[in-house]
Ligand SMILES: Nc1ncnc2c1ncn2[C@@H]1O[C@H](COP(=O)(O)OP(=O)(O)O)[C@@H](O)[C@H]1O
């Protein structure tokens with residue numbers, strides 16, 4: 001049998017190309033290697049190394065000459081029994097949920113308004129998308145500038161509305177909402193863009209059938225528009241949620257590492273930074289990072305399950 | 315129930331690349347209870363015509379009547395029509411039952427009455443077993459029935475259907491043709507039905523209106539359209555295989571004669587030409603079943619050579635080269651067998667020929683003779 005199958009090969013000798021060593025396989029390997037090495041050192045190694053560190057007591061600043069001390073699950077036990085850790089996650093949730101919900105509702109509403117032909121639509125769209133295209137640090141910087149006690153925001157609030165100024169950055173109960181405001185300003189356009197894509201993909205004949213059979217505006221929204229765009233909206237929500245959950249830059253610029261008045265706006269990401277790079281408790285910081293990762297993976301999984309259900313129409 | 319009338323209806327779309335005249339001066343009357351099929355190639359303006367009746371498109375000019383009401387300015391929901399869309403347009407997140415009940419719900423009809431009517435329709439369409447399902451997971455044949463159910467449940471004045479069978483597979487389509495025809499007969503509701511499929515048009519309709527490039531070509535019963543096409547377009551569009559079409563010259567002797575290549579045909583005295591001028595440039599048409607093939611030794615109008623034989627079971631189609639511009643298609647009974655390459659004789663039934671003015675495409679044969 002083997003003879004039979006190998007016979008044709010020996011009978012028709014292949015021409016040896018001039019650059020014989022330059023085979024397809026060689027090209028594939030040579031193109032992939034740099035990327036693989038980079039990935040290995042920049043992503044895979046830190047991932048594994050930090051997982052190891054999360055089970056040790058070690059500081060990248062203080063213990064440079066000593067080996068990490070294995071402490072088992074001690075870091076995790078400490079963190080999960082520490083009330084402060086839970087507070088950070090609660091604060092993060094208090095930021096993520098309102099921010100994403102407001103972005104969704106606002107973005108969808110604007111998309112509904114924009115989902116028709118009118119003069120200047122293109123220009124308006126471009127204008128609305130600008131916040132999303134800016135660097136988060138830049139956005140946070142100019143909001144910090146506007147939100148200062150005697151900033152432009154308070155000036156208008158007093159002059160136009162005639163109400164007392166708001167302590168955007170220093171009020172204990174306001175700080176987190178200021179963070180929400182900045183995030184909404186920046187990311188509502190994203191929700192709008194995705195909503196618009198969903199809306200324009202709803203087949204027109206569904207609305208025509210609704211017109212022929214006298215469906216109310218509410219019915220059209222509830223039974224045509226909403227079911228058709230829901231899957232796309234869920235994807236947008238997953239994106240935004242994951243992104244907002246690890247929010248660092250805006251919070252850092254607005255409030256610093258401490259997270260504003262009484263830590264009221266210290267998100268989980270800020271806290272990790274504080275533990276790992278301010279206090280230089282590298283082991284504990286790594287453990288915190290892994291806790292965050294597990295939480296976000298769990299959340300994303302729940303949403304993806306909901307998404308699949310929505311797609312198949314239950 | 316009501317008739318539908320079009321009076322000089324024109325629809326022009328203005329697009330970036332210029333105006334499109336989609337429907338050009340259509341005058342048409344669909345009688346009360348009639349099943350009329352609007353037939354034409356894709357892009358000829360059928361859908362646009364239908365959508366104007368539904369109110370999904372507004373006529374650029376002209377009037378559309380449903381019964382005695384001029385409906386041009388009425389919203390779709392006020393026209394008392396039902397529309398079946400090519401892609402069914404069912405509400406994906408409502409059950410089949412709610413989809414069908416929907417047009418009634420908008421009318422404040424009592425619950426018992428709604429339930430009864432939905433049950434009725436479901437029974438008639440044999441979809442009682444899927445009433446609780448969601449339409450988007452049903453096979454297209456059943457989605458189609460649900461769409462029909464939604465159209466029927468309100469007992470509208472007119473059914474408007476836009477290629478409702480196009481997305482079904484062939485055998486299902488044949489079944490649905492019969493069923494739709496039967497349904498329309500039972501309900502007696504006026505039906506305006508759009509298709510590009512001549513089999514659908516021929517088999518289901520009372521009358522066919524053939525359209526091309528936005529212009530109504532001919533309106534008549536299926537047999538009138540088939541036997542007496544009034545334009546070159548209708549002659550070529552209807553019938554399978556398509557009608558043989560050649561250029562011919564007419565000459566006058568004792569009788570009028572048509573000369574097609576080396577074929578000389580004396581027109582029967584029953585044919586009277588519309589035009590008195592003797593056209594030099596005339597299209598001569600004859601259907602494949604009106605040409606008879608026989609062995610070469612019999613007296614024939616013209617001799618030829620068999621090029622291709624296509625046995626179809628109930629009949630056989632021959633392509634015969636008669637030395638003209640293109641080969642003639644001839645339908646024959648399967649028991650007469652001629653081999654490719656064989657010399658054969660052809661005779662043409664002079665009563666069954668068609669003559670068209672090549673320039674305008676209009677039939678040259680007098681309308682008076684066409685009744686048969
Ligand atoms: N909304 C529209 N805008 C511009 N042109 C259109 C529109 N709808 C249809 N048309 C044009 O009108 C012509 C007739 O279209 P249609 O009625 O859909 O044809 P059919 O249903 O016979 O295939 C086509 O040339 C088509 O391109």
Ligand SMILES: [Mg+2]
Pocket residue numbers: 357360361362
């Ligand atoms: Mg069409």
